[in-house]
Amino acid sequence: MNELHYLFNPRSIAVIGASDKPASIGARTLENLFDHSRYDGSIYLVSATRSELRGQRCYASIVDVPQTPDVAIVVIPAQSAVQVLQECAEKGVKFAVVLSSGFGEAGEQGQRLEAQIKQISAQSGMRIYGPNCPGACNINARLGMTFSPSFPHDLRPGPLGIATQGGGLGRNLMQAMERGIGVALWSSSGNEADLQVADFIDYMADAPDIKVILTLVEGIKDGAKFVAALQKAARNGKPVVALKVGRSEYGQRAAASHTASITGAAEVNSAALKQLGVIEVDDIDELIDVGWLLNRHMPDGRSDIAIYCSSGGAAALTADIVGQRGVRLTEFAPATVERLAALLPGYAAIGNPVDTTTAVLSNEQLMDSTLLAVCSDPGVALVLLPVTIDYGTTTEKMAQAVSRVQKESPVPILPIWMSDRNGKAFSMYAEDGIVPAKSIGKAVKAVRRWMDYGKWRTQTHPQHWKPWPTLGRAAPQGATPLSLSEGNAKSWLAENGLPVPRSALATSAQEAVREAAAIGFPVVAKVSSATLTHKSDIGGVFVNLRDAGAVHEAWNTIMENVHRHAPGAKVDGLLIEEMLPAGGVEVLIGVSRDPVFGHVITFGLGGIYVEVFKDVTRRLLPLQREEATAMLGEIRSSALLEGVRGGPSADVAALIDVLMKVSDFVGRHADAIDEIDLNPVWVGPKGEGAYVLDAVIVGRQSDDEAARR
Amino acid sequence: MNELHYLFNPRSIAVIGASDKPASIGARTLENLFDHSRYDGSIYLVSATRSELRGQRCYASIVDVPQTPDVAIVVIPAQSAVQVLQECAEKGVKFAVVLSSGFGEAGEQGQRLEAQIKQISAQSGMRIYGPNCPGACNINARLGMTFSPSFPHDLRPGPLGIATQGGGLGRNLMQAMERGIGVALWSSSGNEADLQVADFIDYMADAPDIKVILTLVEGIKDGAKFVAALQKAARNGKPVVALKVGRSEYGQRAAASHTASITGAAEVNSAALKQLGVIEVDDIDELIDVGWLLNRHMPDGRSDIAIYCSSGGAAALTADIVGQRGVRLTEFAPATVERLAALLPGYAAIGNPVDTTTAVLSNEQLMDSTLLAVCSDPGVALVLLPVTIDYGTTTEKMAQAVSRVQKESPVPILPIWMSDRNGKAFSMYAEDGIVPAKSIGKAVKAVRRWMDYGKWRTQTHPQHWKPWPTLGRAAPQGATPLSLSEGNAKSWLAENGLPVPRSALATSAQEAVREAAAIGFPVVAKVSSATLTHKSDIGGVFVNLRDAGAVHEAWNTIMENVHRHAPGAKVDGLLIEEMLPAGGVEVLIGVSRDPVFGHVITFGLGGIYVEVFKDVTRRLLPLQREEATAMLGEIRSSALLEGVRGGPSADVAALIDVLMKVSDFVGRHADAIDEIDLNPVWVGPKGEGAYVLDAVIVGRQSDDEAARR
Structure with missing residues (x-):
């Protein structure tokens, strides 16, 4: 049984602040409980001023109530509520429903009171619902623990x-x-x-x-x-x-x-x-x-629908909006087409959308048989039925026909009530549970979401989900952010199995030339500094250095550029790196720490795509391999990974591997990592791998591993 | 006076097919005219079977009607209508309103009949309204020339x-x-x-x-x-x-x-x-x-609004949707803030959105004064007023307050009727012309469009518009499409003032080398052929040829590639072209011939932006200079023209010039041009111009100029 079972289905209730003062929240709460609920349990009234209400005894305090109620509904002012809640907790009340306002929403004084009731709940285990809320309405049990004067209409x-x-x-x-x-x-x-x-x-x-x-x-x-x-x-x-x-x-x-x-x-x-x-x-x-x-109707992953309408214009407009939302119209089976052709006049449109013309308006049987024919087509997951106009009786007969057909077919028929006249037919749909949408656009949007959920549901197995570990949601207390230099970031990544180009840190021009020769020409040279983030903007990066002379020259120029454009920067030397061949695709992988959901991974194509088109996709970490795979297809520019104009397709397997390794890396060092920015990650043609070309990691000093870098 | 004046305001009407057969279109038309209109002119009834209807004489034919009516309403079957329309035309009837169906929408036979009535109209000058339509409802004149049984409700x-x-x-x-x-x-x-x-x-x-x-x-x-x-x-x-x-x-x-x-x-x-x-x-x-x-209210180009609401949640949700649609919330003037602070309780939100809390629900005067304060803020162009719940009387009082305030302020107050309960307050808004929107999303969408129109209206001068020349809407009859080779296309463009790189067609390797030397190295070499469109895909393009040897080698390789990959292609030789420096932005300019609107120009950034993100903008031709300028800012990637990450900004003036010259070019040769595809157009840094690097023109043989190429 869920731990809130007795909150919504209490065996007994106390109302603290019971009253009969007209329109007071105390009186309204009693009216809802006594007059508009069908509640079998005991209700105890607590009032500081009255000894009797509604012919029933009032207790001066919850302390005096002979039983311990499951729920205490508190409707007294915030000031006095704290003491009363303390008493409820001591009494052993399971749930306090605090309808009173004047707490956190009402300035400093209220915030203090709210902190106090929080503490009462935390210390006693009594759960608090509210404060500053209209209460709870259990309509199926016909129980209104609410002061709302609208509850009597919630039927x-x-x-x-x-x-x-x-x-x-x-x-x-x-x-x-x-x-x-x-x-x-x-x-x-x-x-x-x-x-x-x-x-x-x-x-x-x-x-x-x-x-x-x-x-x-x-x-x-x-x-x-x-x-x-x-x-x-x-x-x-x-x-x-x-x-x-x-x-x-x-x-x-x-x-x-x-x-x-x-x-x-x-x-x-x-x-x-x-x-x-x-x-x-x-x-x-x-x-x-x-x-x-x-x-x-729970969607089953199918995504083709039918439109059935007696107005050609509305049929066309609905089809238009369906197409714009990426929903598909079923191509009817030959049997459906035959049946419709036999039943409808020659000038009706029997494709999809079906435009019955007004022929069905005067012939209910025709409506039944043709609508059923459409519902029975094996490719139809749902039928949209735009009701263009409220014609009075004619529209009512149509609603009846829809109800009849709906009883015979499991395929949901969704009427779209397009008119601003909400006549009797509207209520007839409502009463039969065939809830009309309010505009074509809203209807089609709903259908699209219904279908997308159907696809998700048939493709996902939440049973296999692991409990969510809330990776590093809150940053560790007292720790301060720490940016790692590119070299340090990359070697940390490399230790965690992430592919980075071969590289070495050189602290002199001579060492740079030596390391370049060891790595093999051509190489890339980048200034190494934890404080410089946009290295190329200040002339701190040289690519395609083909010999020793070029490397030596690069050392001099980079140091000069840094000296001129970022005079205060702390420079460790030059990072000399293997240069990867042309023809790769550059992507971006980022990790950030969301204050609510913790670590989130972002993937997109690098450069302008991210900046201008915000063409990225995200997941909470940790990542499942299916999710990593799905991410690649979710960006609009995903075609670039498949190769453009006959170019080679990218090494997608290697890219998925990088995503998974980033996820694992963050999992291992959750506290120490605030932010990761791998941009670009170079993805070679199939079989040539993927490499992190540049990396920024913002860590936390309190973590040993981050601190040692 | 508009030429259709007497169609909608006829001095006399004949009804051809008058009837009293219940629910017939003839009878319904008479009911609408006699019982539900307030029409002062003469109505003549024409019936083949009746001599009297509604106590009024019926004529056997329009020919017999003593006067020539402005309008003849025709409700007889399509078959007989043709003859009758001929008679109407001969009689001098100005307008025939043909309500009958059975014409173009009803198969071949109907299409034949429709062609006949078209001809009657064209030959006689009698204008035909319809056929296959419910007619015309002039509500302001209270005249229904319609068979619709709903006309009596159109009040x-x-x-x-x-x-x-x-x-x-x-x-x-x-x-x-x-x-x-x-x-x-x-x-x-x-x-x-x-x-x-x-x-x-x-x-x-x-x-x-x-x-x-x-x-x-x-x-x-x-x-x-x-x-x-x-x-x-x-x-x-x-x-x-x-x-x-x-x-x-x-x-x-x-x-x-x-x-x-x-x-x-x-x-x-x-x-x-x-x-x-x-x-x-x-x-x-x-x-x-x-x-x-x-x-x-006609919008004046201002784009800041206020939200006024008694539910904090609805205020927040509305603000959220406002922000998503790019509408701005006014920062209230100090006087407004002061006034609201003095009037509303301390826990109300007096910023924008204004959350009055439920305090105003029990205090009409407070609602009047606070809503008026918001309307009176100088920065508020419109007030959104979400009505979250239908509370009955309370909601009615609110509607009355809104009406009172609206009478005192010119700033439109737009209520959003969020509830599915359409109580009396809903009708009160409707009766006062303060038409509620039906959802927050729909309301905000409407406001955004209203504002955008305001901006357009204050920035555009339709008075200066020239009549639209419908450039080459229909392709000339009998002409067949003709693709021009790149060289021919470019020289035609050059003759029309468009900037193209210096180039020459070489028909031998020797000539290619000679021309390259004359143009100056480095050069580009491209195969010249009217039948090859994707030249680079088959190895038909070489760039950055730095000397004679490279040009000679390029000739051989290109000819070999073409021979191998496109053996049937008709090759004119090699186009040798000046090579433009690196650092430019590549854009696309296209022209196509729309079947409805004629020539349309498309502009966007080249390559992947167009293919993946469809990031283009369009205009009907001819183009005004302001429009060309506006187009540059309309694409999402327009930032690239302004220079990215400190790069130089592009030669926007030169690009606008190219757009205008394309427009002029099409204007001069409208019949001869079906399609232009300039991709890429190279736009250099400011001051370095813009050049058409590749051009495809599909022309028409019947035009001399196209044919001679």
Whole structure:
């Protein structure tokens, strides 16, 4: 049983701050519990001022309550709540649901109070839900531990678990019930003094009545916990659809000020969600679109759909948007074409999109038979049904036909309610659970995500996932960053099995010539310094040095250039390196330490592709080999690795090996590594390997290995 | 007066095919005219079977009608319509509105009939509207020349002109009246036997009661007419918002089969619309979003907005989406901050986004004063107001406050109705013309487009536009394409003032050496042949030839390579060319002939940027110098022209000159040029010019100049 089971399904509840003052949060909480819930357990009322309410005895304190309730709902002002929570903890209450505001969100004083209740929770083991939240609505159990005056309208139970932080956006999702959405449970974690969104995702991943989890996250307090919850959901086969605020600077700033939590880098958040199979959406209504589709039918990896419509224009427009999103239209089997041709008038379009023309509007049987024919085509994974206009009765008959056909076919039919007139037919779809999308664009976006999830699901095996080790998430305390020189960085990499060109550090011109001869001409000469990062910009790099004279000259020129352009730089000498042949592809591999998710690896093609087109892909570390392989195909310029215009294809196997070795390297030295920048990594033609040509490592002094360099 | 004035405002109307058979199109047309219009002119009924209808005399034929009506509405079957239209033309009827179907959309027989009515129109000058369309709804004049049973519900007059082809999508737009949209006129051009969407845009550009034009186009029959209408709208200061079907292959195919017209290349359509100041949208509801915003307030080029919200979560989410779309949040003036700080509780967020907290929900006056403070900030061009939840009465009071403030401030307040519950407050916004957006994403998209239009409008002077000459839209009949050799292409370009490297054609190794010496070493040698396009792929190009020996050797090797890899190629010799110094940027300039819009110029950085990232920009020709300049900044890799990592900036002036000269060149030889591909064009550092290094021209034999090469 999940450890939060009795939070959402308590055997007994105490309300601390019970009241009958109209519109007070105390009174509203009682109304929701007594009048709008169907709760069988005991409810104890605690009030400092009343001895009786609703004909039931009130206790002066939780201490006096004869039983130890599973849940105490706290609705008294923040100031007094601390003492009361201490009493609850001492009493052995399992969960305190703190609806009161005036904590972390309300200035310094509130932050002090929040720190105190955190401590109570940590010391006693009593879990705290909130504070500053509207509470929890267990719709399937018909239990509202909430002061929201809207709870009486939350009447549609169902398979969706909704986990939000804020109350406003969560309630917005609850109002999607009007579109036909059935909700199992809505948790709203508020300030997250103790329990976080991640805890509720974890609960929902276990809950047998929840099929799909929707979450709206402003800030992630504990990255490791969040990842673990998502891993559990994936293992239990439950899709998670997420909207993460903080994808732009404005959003990051606003979310940080709203929830006082770190939002992390948007690209890293998105990469992490994707890696964990979470479906990330762009807007709040899209949570519903995708979540409900997943509930209706779990996608099986197929990606061809049909469009069925009685308006030729809408059929064409929908097909257009389908094509723009990279969704494919099924080429119907001959039997389907034959059937449609036999049933529909000659001027109807029986290809895909199907334009039935208005013929079906006056002939329900025709609608049934043709729509069923489309659903029965073996290549159709889903049918989009744009409802262009609300025609009243005609549109209602159409809705009935769709419901009938849907009962006979497992292929989901997704109506698109295009009109701004929400007539009776709209409600008919909603009541039958055939939740309409609100625009063609939104519908197609949802279908694309549904399909992508289907592909992910059929290709990924979360059962094989290892628990996520949260590599070096927090930098070790007290350690200060330390940049390694290129030579030191490369030899550390080489010790860890990473391929680097043969090289040697020369501390004089004579030594440089000697080392070059030992390595074999041509060579590259680079200034060696831990403080200079853009070595070539100041004339610190010479390539293609073909003889001793050239190496000697390079020494003089580089030293002169450094002296002139970076007079204070600490120079160790020149790094003399083997020069790799022309014809390779240059890529970039980076590692950074995200404040939420820990070490993240970035891969892309070098130079301008990264700077201008931001053509990179990312993964949380450690990397699985399949993921490393997938990364290569995810960048838009991946064609360059396959060889352009008849050129040779790159040594992809060697590149994957480098990625895996970087992952292992970071795994071994997690605390010591803040940042790695391997740019470029040279990838030769097939069979010629891949080599790290330049390397920057920013480490931590506290680590012995980093420090010794 | 626009030539279509009496089509939409007829002084008299004849209905041919008048009927009272329930639900027939004849009866419905009469109901709309007599019962649901407020029409003062004369209506004549023509019926082959009835002598009287609605107590009014029926004529057996249009010939018998005592007056010549401005408009004849034809609702009889296609077969009989041809004869009747001939009679109408002879009678002198100005406009025939043909509602009947069974023409071009209905197979070969229908296409024959459509050809016949086209001919009647062309010969007589009588304009035909339709066929196969639901008719025209002049809402401001309350005149429905339509059989649509929905016309009685089209009750909200207003400032929008809607021009569609299909009926279904047009009617969908009409149902946006539920969201508060007021429509002046909806024209639906159907099969466009004569009058096209472009004619109606032209009419709307002149109509004094129309402020904004919305159009939904599946296919453009006459590109020149379409461009001219859009130019007129721009000159008259009327924004046009367009949804063009055919942006994906599926859409192109479906639209072509639906309307039997050419859709053209999506990129070219989008470029043409953008160039003409048309706001292109992605979905049908977005037409309304942007159109209504433009009607409410014409943007002035400012691009900073405010977010005002009572939910912190929704404020953060909206800010996030605003940031993702590149819209900016105003930094409030000190006076605004002071005012908000004085009014709102301490825990509210008074930056931008403004999170009032729920304090305003119970205090209307507070809402008025704080919202007005935000609207009054000098840097705020628009206020986004996310309405997260439908709270019933509370939400209604909020809507009233918004209406009050909107009356006091010219700054548009755009509510975002986020809930799926469309309660009374929703209608209150609609009734007050404060049309809510349907999702945060859609709202922000609309705002971004509104702003971009504002910028375009303040920076562009359509008054200075020349009439569009439709350069070589159709290829000359009977002419066959002709590829020019690189040498011929370049000398034709050179004659037209385009800079090419010095070069000469050598027909022997000896001549090659001689010419190289005359040009000056180093040189480039390329095989010259009109039939070989990828010369370097077969070893037909050698660069950096430093002496006579190298040139001689190049001759032999190239001839051998061509012999081996392209044995059938017709070879003229070797092109010996001046070699330009290293350090330039390589760009691509192309011209193609679009079937709808004629010659289009494409510009981008060469090589992989074009192939992988499709990083190009386009314009219809001829090009204005400002446009050429703008093109350089529009590609994502434009930073490369400004110099990367301290490198020199490119000779941008020379590049603009090349673009203008290409435009002039095409202008002079429009019929003779199908395609130009200048790739690469070498752009040197500032002051060093730009040169066409390689050129492919596909011309037309019928043109003397092309033929002589």
